[in-house]
Each structure stands twice: as C-alpha cells, then as structure tokens.
Amino acid sequence: MLRYIVRRLLGLVPVFLGITLLVFTLLHAIPGDPAVFLMGERATPDQIAAFREQMGLNEPLPIQYLTFLGSLLRLDFGNSIVTGIPIAAEIGRRWAASFELTASAVLFSILVGVPAGIIAAVRKNSWVDNLAMTVSLVGVSMPVYWLGLLLIYLFAVNLGWLPPSGRIGISEGFGFQPITGFYVLDALLRFNFTALRDILAHLILPAIALGTIPLAIVARLTRSAMLEVLSQDYIRTARAKGLLERWVILKHALKNALLPVITIIGLQFGTLLSSAVLTETIFSWPGIGEWIYGGILARDYPVVQGGVVFVSITFVLINLLVDLSYAFFDPRIQYK
Amino acid sequence: METLSPEVSTQAASKPLQRVYRQFLKSSSGRIGLFLTVALLLLAVLAPLIRPYDAATARNYASRLSPPDLEFWLGTDGLGRDMLTAIWYGIRISLTISLISVGSGLLIGTFLGMVAGYFRGWLETVIGWVTDILLAFPPTLLAIAVVTVTGPSLPSVMIAVGVVQIPIFIRLTRSMVLSLREQDFIQTVRAFGATSDRIIISHILPASLAPLIVQATLALGTATLEAAGLGFLGLGAKPPTPELGTMLSDSFRGGYSLSSPWTIVFPGLAITLIVLAFNLLGDGLRDSLDPRANR
Numbered sequence: 001m002l003r004y005i006v007r008r009l010l011g012l013v014p015v016f017l018g019i020t021l022l023v024f025t026l027l028h029a030i031p032g033d034p035a036v037f038l039m040g041e042r043a044t045p046d047q048i049a050a051f052r053e054q055m056g057l058n059e060p061l062p063i064q065y066l067t068f069l070g071s072l073l074r075l076d077f078g079n080s081i082v083t084g085i086p087i088a089a090e091i092g093r094r095w096a097a098s099f100e101l102t103a104s105a106v107l108f109s110i111l112v113g114v115p116a117g118i119i120a121a122v123r124k125n126s127w128v129d130n131l132a133m134t135v136s137l138v139g140v141s142m143p144v145y146w147l148g149l150l151l152i153y154l155f156a157v158n159l160g161w162l163p164p165s166g167r168i169g170i171s172e173g174f175g176f177q178p179i180t181g182f183y184v185l186d187a188l189l190r191f192n193f194t195a196l197r198d199i200l201a202h203l204i205l206p207a208i209a210l211g212t213i214p215l216a217i218v219a220r221l222t223r224s225a226m227l228e229v230l231s232q233d234y235i236r237t238a239r240a241k242g243l244l245e246r247w248v249i250l251k252h253a254l255k256n257a258l259l260p261v262i263t264i265i266g267l268q269f270g271t272l273l274s275s276a277v278l279t280e281t282i283f284s285w286p287g288i289g290e291w292i293y294g295g296i297l298a299r300d301y302p303v304v305q306g307g308v309v310f311v312s313i314t315f316v317l318i319n320l321l322v323d324l325s326y327a328f329f330d331p332r333i334q335y336k
Numbered sequence: 337m338e339t340l341s342p343e344v345s346t347q348a349a350s351k352p353l354q355r356v357y358r359q360f361l362k363s364s365s366g367r368i369g370l371f372l373t374v375a376l377l378l379l380a381v382l383a384p385l386i387r388p389y390d391a392a393t394a395r396n397y398a399s400r401l402s403p404p405d406l407e408f409w410l411g412t413d414g415l416g417r418d419m420l421t422a423i424w425y426g427i428r429i430s431l432t433i434s435l436i437s438v439g440s441g442l443l444i445g446t447f448l449g450m451v452a453g454y455f456r457g458w459l460e461t462v463i464g465w466v467t468d469i470l471l472a473f474p475p476t477l478l479a480i481a482v483v484t485v486t487g488p489s490l491p492s493v494m495i496a497v498g499v500v501q502i503p504i505f506i507r508l509t510r511s512m513v514l515s516l517r518e519q520d521f522i523q524t525v526r527a528f529g530a531t532s533d534r535i536i537i538s539h540i541l542p543a544s545l546a547p548l549i550v551q552a553t554l555a556l557g558t559a560t561l562e563a564a565g566l567g568f569l570g571l572g573a574k575p576p577t578p579e580l581g582t583m584l585s586d587s588f589r590g591g592y593s594l595s596s597p598w599t600i601v602f603p604g605l606a607i608t609l610i611v612l613a614f615n616l617l618g619d620g621l622r623d624s625l626d627p628r629a630n631r
Contacts, residue, residue, distance in 0.1 A: 144565075150601070308477045
C-alpha cells in the first residue's frame with residue numbers, strides 16, 4: 001500500500017509540471033508583450049522596463065519557466081496587479097470558505113441523493129422512480145448560477161426566509177471571531193450559537209445551488225448500483241432466510257452498492273471546488289472562485305493564474321485521495 | 337476471398353441499423369430528446385426567416401424592462417430588446433457554439449486517440465501525457481485559462497470548450513482502438529496486407545462509432561453549459577450579442593435580475609431546455625447503440 005502511494009505521488013510530478021507548463025505557456029501565448037499585459041495599458045515605458053527586469057522577463061523562456069516553478073515551490077504566486085496583495089496570502093484567507101461551501105454541497109447531495117436513489121431502485125418503474133429520475137435529469141441540465149439566481153429570487157427576495165449573499169450577517173456581527181476559517185466549526189468551538197444559526201442560514205442556498213448537479217448524479221448512480229446489487233444471488237438468499245426487506249436493503253444491498261457512489265462523490269468534490277467560481281459569484285461568497293471571477297473582470301492575470309494553479313493542483317490531489325480511499329471501502333481491491 | 341454482393345451487404349448492414357432504430361424508438365427519453373433537438377435546431381435555422389430583426393440592435397429604450405405582456409411575450413431586457421427574439425437568436429448561437437466546439441473536439445480527439453492506440457510507442461506516451469494534464473485541469477478552469485489568453489469572444493469560447501472535450505475523446509477512442517486492434521477481424525485484414533490507413537478508416541473507425549456518437553451527444557449538453565458559463569463570467573460574446581449566458585450576466589451585473597426576474601428566468605430556461613434535449617437524446621442513443629451500458 002505504501003509503495004503504491006509513493007508511486008502514485010511520483011506519478012503526479014509530470015502532471016504538476018504539465019499544469020504549470022500549460023499555465024506558463026498560456027501567459028506567454030498572449031499576443032503582444034506580457035509585461036504590457038500585466039502592467040496594464042496605462043503603464044509608462046519606464047515602468048514596463050523596470051517590471052521586465054524585476055520579473056525576469058528578459059531571460060530566455062526556459063530560465064523563466066524554471067524561475068516560475070521555483071517561486072511556486074516556495075508558494076510564491078506573485079502579487080495581484082490591482083491590490084498588490086500577495087496571491088498566496090489571499091488564497092490562505094479564502095480557501096476555507098470554498099472548502100466549507102463545497103463540503104456542504106457534497107453533504108446535501110449525499111443526504112438527499114442516496115435515499116432518493118434507494119427509493120427509486122426499490123420502487124423501480126413506479127411514479128416515485130420516474131419522478132426522482134426526471135428531477136435528477138433536469139438537475140444535471142440546469143446552469144448552476146441560474147439555479148442560484150432563482151433560489152435567491154424565491155427564498156431571499158420574495159419569501160425573505162434566507163439571506164441572499166455572504167457568509168455571515170455583517171451588521172449583526174454576533175461578536176464572531178473566526179479561528180480556523182471554517183465558520184460552522186468556529187461558531188461551534190466558540191459556543192456562539194446565535195452566530196451558528198446565521199452562518200447555517202447563509203450556507204443553505206449556495207450549498208443547494210452547488211449541490212444540485214452532484215445530487216442528480218448521486219441519485220442516478222445509487223439507483224443503478226442498487227438495481228445491480230438487488231438482482232444478485234446473495235440478496236435472494238438473504239430474502240429467502242426471511243430477513244426483513246428493510247434490513248436486506250439497508251444492510252446487505254446498500255453496503256455493496258455504495259462503492260461507485262463514494263467514488264463519484266469524491267470526484268465531484270474536486271469538480272465542485274472548481275465550478276464554485278460561478279456559485280460563489282452569485283452568492284458573493286468570499287472564496288477562491290469569487291476571487292478568480294474578480295480577477296477575470298479586472299484582467300488581473302496573476303490572480304487568475306494563481307487561482308487556476310491552486311485549484312487544479314487541489315483537484316488532482318483530491319482525486320488521488322479518492323483513489324487511495326478505495327482500499328478502505330473495498331478490501332477486495334489489491335494495490336500492486 | 338469471396339466478396340458479398342452489394343445487395344447482401346446492404347441487407348446485412350441495414351439489419352443492425354434497423355435494430356438500433358427500433359431500440360431507439362422504444363426509449364421514451366430518446367424520443368423526447370430527438371423531438372426537442374429537432375425542434376430547437378429548426379428554431380435556430382429558421383430564426384432569421386421568422387423573426388427578421390437584428391436581435392443585437394433592435395431595441396426600444398422606452399419599453400426597457402417591461403414585463404411579459406401581449407406585445408412582448410417574454411418581456412424586454414435592460415436594453416429594451418424583445419426577450420423572445422433575443423432568446424431565439426441565443427438558442428441559435430448556443431447550438432452553433434456547441435456543435436462547432438464538440439465537432440472539433442471530436443475530430444481532433446478521435447484522430448489523436450486513433451494514432452495513440454494504433455501506432456503505440458512514443459506517440460502514445462506523449463499523447464497520453466497531454467491527455468492526463470488536460471484531464472487534470474478542472475473543465476471550467478481550463479476553459480477560463482484558455483479564454484483569458486485568447487480574449488473574450490465567441491470563437492474563443494468555441495476554442496476553450498473544444499479544448500475541454502479533446503482529452504475525453506482521446507481517451508475513449510484510444511481504449512477502443514487498443515481492444516479492437518487485437519481482435520481477429522483486424523488481424524485477418526492486416527494479414528491480407530491492408531495498409532494502416534485503410535484498417536483505421538474502413539475497419540476500426542466504423543467499429544468505434546457507436547460510443548463516440550453517444551459521447552458526442554452527451555458532450556453537446558456539457559458544452560452548452562460550459563459555453564453559457566463562460567458567457568456568464570463575461571468571457572464569452574460581448575453584449576449586445578444575444579448569447580444566453582451573456583444575457584444572464586447582463587441581467588445579473590446590471591442589477592435588475594431580481595427586480596425584473598423574466599430577464600433571468602427565460603434565458604436560463606432556454607439553456608436548460610437545450611442541455612436537457614441533448615442529455616435525453618444521448619441517453620436514448622446509449623440505450624439503443626450500447627444496450628449493455630445501461631443495465
């Protein structure tokens with residue numbers, strides 16, 4: 001197992017090199033002078049010359065790439081052109097918000113998707129099954145940001161049940177002091193239950209918006225995995241033994257149907273983290289995605305570059321973790 | 337070698353096709369998907385004939401943001417344009433983007449996948465490496481990275497969405513070629529002295545077609561979503577081009593998405609309808625072309 005992990009980690013090296021090479025090449029593929037592009041149209045020739053010198057843009061390309069790699073290894077992603085704030089510091093400030101939102105969306109998709117898939121499989125071809133599958137098909141076909149806007153319109157503007165944006169009511173404040181950056185956890189740690197209620201209320205709409213596509217995928221997959229398992233001999237044996245149907249489904253079938261579902265949930269976590277660009281923007285959620293969006297609008301290239309590299313590398317690492325976690329859920333899998 | 341008479345070979349070829357057709361008609365999702373896709377394509381093609389206005393510029397500021405009524409069935413947007421016309425043209429633009437980007441992704445991906453799977457060697461290593469890297473990128477971010485460089489425009493969106501599709505088709509084609517090239521019928525053709533080009537074009541490609549068609553149809557749905565997402569991020573067509581994602585972005589950034597909800601409801605509904613059509617059609621095709629996949 002350890003050798004397998006080491007081999008997989010070594011296998012990531014070329015992928016990381018590729019990601020950084022691609023991002024680096026894209027920057028240099030921009031027509032015209034990258035210094036002018038990075039400094040903006042209003043920079044004077046002197047400023048541009050100084051910038052070229054400072055950024056090492058006069059060096060040959062391979063040297064520039066190695067310098068870029070070296071600074072990435074030191075977690076130095078450069079500074080934002082607009083605010084001048086180091087990109088690594090901004091990522092450090094924002095990643096917890098993105099992770100909290102993504103985790104809540106995944107949780108929502110599991111809590112609703114798995115039971116929906118089970119019921120659909122057990123009552124195959126009934127109206128419940130048809131309804132669940134139709135809803136999930138519409139779910140994967142909807143643009144996330146559109147669903148987000150509709151949810152805000154309905155639940156925040158019209159009904160006034162939930163807040164439309166942000167992570168916590170700023171005006172109320174609740175004397176809330178973050179510790180880890182994961183607000184739900186922080187509120188629990190500080191026993192600040194007034195803040196906790198407000199934080200959870202802020203989480204609901206964006207988590208539903210972001211979680212709808214994985215919910216649909218999880219429901220469909222749980223259904224097909226359950227159908228596959230339910231037709232197998234050992235299920236018939238369990239039923240023949242006279243076990244309660246509920247017991248057969250929950251204990252015998254579900255356990256074996258869950259492996260593909262776990263895989264897809266893991267893979268969805270990485271995908272969600274990146275598609276959160278759109279959800280975070282709609283809900284003014286102060287995570288990495290909203291920041292990349294700001295970078296795009298302001299043509300703040302280092303921000304886009306740093307954000308893209310960070311999220312892509314996280315995405316690859318999460319997918320590796322998902323791969324490795326199979327062994328824990330399915331002892332039949334042997335790592336060679 | 338005895339050759340089949342043209343009549344016999346057409347019969348032999350039409351039987352599987354008939355089976356696929358019958359199987360397809362049995363699937364209700366396939367039927368609905370086909371109907372929706374054809375209807376949307378017709379709408380897109382006929383748009384300039386039935387609604388001969390320039391959807392980008394035909395506007396009336398006096399009636400901007402007016403709610404749906406008898407004159408403007410779907411209301412007007414922030415520029416005073418008829419939403420129905422704008423959405424109609426938006427469907428045309430969305431379909432064009434998805435068809436071109438998936439088409440080019442399919443062509444390039446299939447070509448590279450064939451080369452990698454059939455010729456193996458260093459070509460396979462290099463192509464495999466590029467595929468791994470492209471797949472390691474989250475699709476949305478890959479598209480954002482590409483458009484940041486090429487600059488926001490419709491062709492950029494097509495390139496970005498197409499690039500996202502390429503590795504998926506490379507991997508699918510390569511895995512099919514790897515198993516096909518070892519099969520007896522390919523070995524036989526090779527033993528009879530057929531050239532590599534001929535084997536690939538006349539034998540391997542037709543045998544790989546079914547999964548490629550299914551994947552391409554489903555990819556049209558994701559491509560539509562990706563393209564509209566880029567438009568929403570301000571990386572797609574520039575306003576006032578009536579691209580559906582850009583229309584949503586105009587409404588959101590213009591600050592009237594909540595006060596004039598029809599400016600978000602209808603363009604989003606149109607996107608959902610297009611994606612739904614392709615997903616249903618893809619499901620139906622998968623059931624009929626590859627019956628094992630859905631069991």
